[in-house]
Amino acid sequence: MPTSYLPQRLIHAHLPSSSTTHDEAQIPVITEREFPTTDETGEPLSPDHATSTILDHSTGILARVTHNGYLLNLSNFALTSPSHSSPSRSTIKIAFPDRLRPLGEGCIIPYPEDGRVYILVVAESDVVYRLKLSMSVGEGGVEMTNKGMDDWCEEWEVPEETLVACGGVGAWRVIDEDTIFLGGADGGIVRLTRAGKWGRGTFSIQVGSMVLMIGASWSASHQRPASKFRLPSIFSRSASSDELVVSTALYAQTSGSLLYTLSRDYKLRSWNSVTGSLLRTLDIRSSFPSSQELVIRGAHTSAASDTFLLPDIADVPLVQVVAHPSSTSRYSHLLVIFLATPLSTVSAGSFVVYRVTSGNTPDLVYAGHRECSIVSAGSNVRGFQITSPTSADHAGTGWRLAVVWETRGLTYGETICVDDIFQFATTYEQSNAAFLHDWHTVSTDHEVVEKMDTAYFDKLISLDPPNPTDSHDNIDIAQTFSQHLFYPGRFSSRDLEIALADYLSQPGRQLSQLSVPSSTLSGRFETVVGCDLEMAIDPQTGAPVVDAYREAMKRDWLSIWARVRDLDKHSRYPLATTEVDGHVVIHTRAGISAYIPEDGCGLVDQTGSDEGQIIIELPESAFTNAYPHLDAETRRSATTIASAGAYITTRLEEQELPEGTSILEDLMEHIDTTLASAEVEPLESRCEALWEDMIEPHFGEDDQLSLRRIMSNTPHERDAISHTLDLLSSSNPIEEEMSDRVFSGTGNTLLTSSISSTVRSRYALARKVLLVALYHLAEGSEADEIEEVIAVVNRAFCVYHRYSVLNWMCEQTGNGRKRTKPTKSKREGEEVALRNRPDLEGDGTDPSYSLLHSLLASQSRTTPTSGFSLLGDAAQSYLSKLDLVDDELVELEPRDQDGVLAHTILVDGHADTAGRLTELYPLSAGIAYVRARALVEVGAFEESVDLFKQGASGVRGESNRLHMIKARTDE
Numbered sequence: 001m002p003t004s005y006l007p008q009r010l011i012h013a014h015l016p017s018s019s020t021t022h023d024e025a026q027i028p029v030i031t032e033r034e035f036p037t038t039d040e041t042g043e044p045l046s047p048d049h050a051t052s053t054i055l056d057h058s059t060g061i062l063a064r065v066t067h068n069g070y071l072l073n074l075s076n077f078a079l080t081s082p083s084h085s086s087p088s089r090s091t092i093k094i095a096f097p098d099r100l101r102p103l104g105e106g107c108i109i110p111y112p113e114d115g116r117v118y119i120l121v122v123a124e125s126d127v128v129y130r131l132k133l134s135m136s137v138g139e140g141g142v143e144m145t146n147k148g149m150d151d152w153c154e155e156w157e158v159p160e161e162t163l164v165a166c167g168g169v170g171a172w173r174v175i176d177e178d179t180i181f182l183g184g185a186d187g188g189i190v191r192l193t194r195a196g197k198w199g200r201g202t203f204s205i206q207v208g209s210m211v212l213m214i215g216a217s218w219s220a221s222h223q224r225p226a227s228k229f230r231l232p233s234i235f236s237r238s239a240s241s242d243e244l245v246v247s248t249a250l251y252a253q254t255s256g257s258l259l260y261t262l263s264r265d266y267k268l269r270s271w272n273s274v275t276g277s278l279l280r281t282l283d284i285r286s287s288f289p290s291s292q293e294l295v296i297r298g299a300h301t302s303a304a305s306d307t308f309l310l311p312d313i314a315d316v317p318l319v320q321v322v323a324h325p326s327s328t329s330r331y332s333h334l335l336v337i338f339l340a341t342p343l344s345t346v347s348a349g350s351f352v353v354y355r356v357t358s359g360n361t362p363d364l365v366y367a368g369h370r371e372c373s374i375v376s377a378g379s380n381v382r383g384f385q386i387t388s389p390t391s392a393d394h395a396g397t398g399w400r401l402a403v404v405w406e407t408r409g410l411t412y413g414e415t416i417c418v419d420d421i422f423q424f425a426t427t428y429e430q431s432n433a434a435f436l437h438d439w440h441t442v443s444t445d446h447e448v449v450e451k452m453d454t455a456y457f458d459k460l461i462s463l464d465p466p467n468p469t470d471s472h473d474n475i476d477i478a479q480t481f482s483q484h485l486f487y488p489g490r491f492s493s494r495d496l497e498i499a500l501a502d503y504l505s506q507p508g509r510q511l512s513q514l515s516v517p518s519s520t521l522s523g524r525f526e527t528v529v530g531c532d533l534e535m536a537i538d539p540q541t542g543a544p545v546v547d548a549y550r551e552a553m554k555r556d557w558l559s560i561w562a563r564v565r566d567l568d569k570h571s572r573y574p575l576a577t578t579e580v581d582g583h584v585v586i587h588t589r590a591g592i593s594a595y596i597p598e599d600g601c602g603l604v605d606q607t608g609s610d611e612g613q614i615i616i617e618l619p620e621s622a623f624t625n626a627y628p629h630l631d632a633e634t635r636r637s638a639t640t641i642a643s644a645g646a647y648i649t650t651r652l653e654e655q656e657l658p659e660g661t662s663i664l665e666d667l668m669e670h671i672d673t674t675l676a677s678a679e680v681e682p683l684e685s686r687c688e689a690l691w692e693d694m695i696e697p698h699f700g701e702d703d704q705l706s707l708r709r710i711m712s713n714t715p716h717e718r719d720a721i722s723h724t725l726d727l728l729s730s731s732n733p734i735e736e737e738m739s740d741r742v743f744s745g746t747g748n749t750l751l752t753s754s755i756s757s758t759v760r761s762r763y764a765l766a767r768k769v770l771l772v773a774l775y776h777l778a779e780g781s782e783a784d785e786i787e788e789v790i791a792v793v794n795r796a797f798c799v800y801h802r803y804s805v806l807n808w809m810c811e812q813t814g815n816g817r818k819r820t821k822p823t824k825s826k827r828e829g830e831e832v833a834l835r836n837r838p839d840l841e842g843d844g845t846d847p848s849y850s851l852l853h854s855l856l857a858s859q860s861r862t863t864p865t866s867g868f869s870l871l872g873d874a875a876q877s878y879l880s881k882l883d884l885v886d887d888e889l890v891e892l893e894p895r896d897q898d899g900v901l902a903h904t905i906l907v908d909g910h911a912d913t914a915g916r917l918t919e920l921y922p923l924s925a926g927i928a929y930v931r932a933r934a935l936v937e938v939g940a941f942e943e944s945v946d947l948f949k950q951g952a953s954g955v956r957g958e959s960n961r962l963h964m965i966k967a968r969t970d971e
Contacts, residue, residue, distance in 0.1 A: 008596065012750075050575060070098075080581070082741055096129065100122070104172040168244070185243060225281060247318035253332065256273060336352075381405060409573070410447065463550050484561070487811065500521075503560055668767065670690075724769050754871045898927070
């Protein structure tokens with residue numbers, strides 16, 4: 001049973017657009033069938049959006065069906081690659097005359113030793129295509145081609161009489177390059193087998209006076225699930241048949257693989273994959289105890305539960321095989337089956353588990369089931385994975401079921417332990433914490449976008465111009481929307497380009513005032529959107545009607561925002577799940593999502609009052625492995641401070657100033673400006689002014705009482721704040737054993753999301769700690785404790801400031817990166833080498849959407865070899881090496897590591913960003929030097945002179961710290 005608590009978070013990466021990869025031209029299959037027009041393949045989804053995906057783990061070949069089912073994309077997929085070789089960007093696009101069915105399991109059959117790979121697909125027209133490509137496997141991935149192979153494509157149409165007999169085709173899967181099983185609408189299977197040499201159909205050659213028929217031949221054999229009589233009829237071919245096979249699974253064994261099929265009427269059948277003979281038929285509903293049968297049959301929502309059927313879907317596997325880890329067990333494997341109840345208001349369905357005995361005619365023994373959570377009710381399952389116990393340090397996470405759900409265009413996940421059902425171990429370490437056995441929701445940041453509606457932007461953008469003296473200065477509208485649209489990782493450049501093209505193609509759009517487009521996508525948006533709007537003049541006063549113009553401008557931008565959000569939902573729609581490098585990975589229509597462990601600070605920050613109490617009461621062993629810093633005292637302290645900070649934050653967010661900004665926004669902006677200034681003011685006076693002038697007037701007596709009630713959960717408020725700051729200043733210990741591999745472009749995109757997610761949660765917690773520290777100081781302390789309280793409050797300011805810097809960095813794009821001309825200086829040459837890295841990563845990923853990704857692409861850090869999570873541990877390692885926040889941070893004065901960060905951004909080609917980052921700090925010698933160099937880069941030579949002087953004084957007065965900053969940047 002699980003003894004550790006390891007909550008998960010969902011992160012996302014957009015796949016490179018086809019325009020950024022080294023694509024070969026589309027290769028049409030060899031056929032006499034007519035190919036569709038571009039209009040036919042472009043609707044209803046975007047051509048780049050996949051309708052089906054599948055990953056071959058042995059080679060890393062990722063197959064994606066795009067162009068609404070008419071194009072098969074074959075490319076490499078990996079999170080990491082060898083540090084001394086570039087990842088392969090080999091991409092093959094194969095066009096088909098008919099729309100393809102969702103890809104079947106096992107459709108990629110590689111033979112690396114022979115240098116070939118087979119791809120088998122089935123079209124909706126029931127035509128089988130068997131492709132043979134040449135492949136070479138290198139350290140950077142797989143190279144594939146059909147060049148020099150005249151016989152690379154073979155096509156065969158399933159006989160009409162076979163289709164009539166089986167009633168139509170449902171789910172299908174591949175056994176090997178010569179065997180395919182099609183699930184029938186009658187609950188049976190159609191076994192397609194191929195014999196003969198490779199060739200496109202049968203052809204004849206003449207030898208003397210004899211004519212020999214040579215070539216490959218296909219045959220189809222239909223196996224009915226029962227011996228009941230059926231009249232062949234074209235009307236029996238129905239995709240919605242009650243007996244339609246909707247999912248398959250395969251268990252490979254030396255004596256012959258077992259094929260499992262699941263039909264809409266809950267019939268689970270096992271077949272001999274060699275002979276095609278039926279071995280067992282089981283009605284899954286009969287396995288349930290009478291008290292649970294109604295749940296599965298749907299009686300929660302309908303009186304007609306006896307006729308309830310599984311949904312008609314064939315694109316998501318509903319059956320999975322889990323091999324038994326013990327070779328001595330009488331059971332060879334387990335079957336995990338999802339049964340949906342889409343009309344239920346209680347649950348989306350249940351997962352049923354069977355143990356299967358060894359042998360050629362195995363028995364299925366009911367092991368148990370898990371009903372899905374009430375949160376899942378009304379959702380569609382989009383895949384599930386069975387993950388084995390985390391091996392790192394005997395984490396005690398147990399065997400877990402990870403599920404991906406989709407509802408109203410949003411994706412979310414849940415996990416639950418299934419040790420008690422699987423019973424792979426003879427003994428279990430019991431845990432009294434029921435919370436560890438419940439469903440755990442996988443948190444995500446993207447739901448924040450759903451809250452950004454018209455009312456949200458109305459609060460941000462007033463109808464009054466920012467500059468009353470200049471009615472034509474309305475750039476704030478474009479800047480606000482641009483910041484939201486181009487927030488790193490939020491939307492893909494592909495979707496943004498489509499939205500802009502749709503905007504330009506609207507009827508009646510006048511573009512006569514359109515100037516030369518910017519070189520960046522964000523610049524093109526700001527140039528194009530609203531460019532055909534004209535400001536009206538009031539006929540009575542002759543004054544421009546600014547509010548009407550700004551309202552029209554907002555409408556144009558809101559239409560863009562709504563279109564991008566809609567496209568993004570399509571892009572993130574989940575298609576399949578798999579496991580890569582220990583992560584549950586979700587392949588979406590245009591991207592990749594992954595589960596990573598929640599950061600310890602994020603865990604504390606997200607705990608509400610109820611869950612916070614649960615986490616406090618969990619046994620010490622639940623945190624020992626994954627969160628060693630969260631001992632009992634720290635958990636109680638941190639959850640109390642987080643709850644108190646959340647209360648203050650909520651109250652200040654709810655109240656607005658006359659100009660429309662919230663009290664919280666105004667307060668934090670004031671604090672950020674104060675921390676970045678060089679003004680010297682006693683900390684106690686600064687805090688007193690903040691509380692009395694900006695917080696207390698909006699904080700009533702009831703609020704004070706509520707806050708005291710929350711804080712009463714900890715006996716020592718100052719110690720609780722200090723413990724929470726300790727948590728923010730430390731990271732989980734990471735084994736410094738590093739591999740010889742680096743992250744690929746896609747891996748860096750996910751790592752960027754992982755780091756950004758970690759920073760956001762820590763920043764949110766640091767802000768709450770600062771607000772609670774201000775409250776604690778305002779409450780008053782004993783005279784002999786005041787110095788200690790001030791020290792804690794000062795530290796809260798320092799920790800908050802550094803996380804605000806990191807959060808700011810994560811919000812910046814990498815656009816505008818400049819390369820440099822060659823130089824003879826060795827050190828400058830090293831900087832030039834950084835700036836002159838290719839614009840695209842090895843797998844075609846463009847890092848310019850994010851400053852953080854741009855830095856990761858330049859530094860090529862090796863990956864950790866141990867720990868709980870490749871991406872989570874790498875994020876922890878990156879922040880640890882930045883070292884902006886540690887136990888020694890007690891002063892706002894910039895340290896060497898702050899200068900190193902600014903200098904790293906500068907030498908990566910982001911001079912303007914580096915300059916703006918230095919403005920977040922009080923000025924020091926190191927910061928002055930970086931700002932001066934940044935000003936030179938952007939052409940502000942006069943402004944840089946005094947800063948260079950201040951930097952030079954630092955060389956004399958601060959033990960040559962500038963050279964130290966440069967040296968550490970090179971490291």
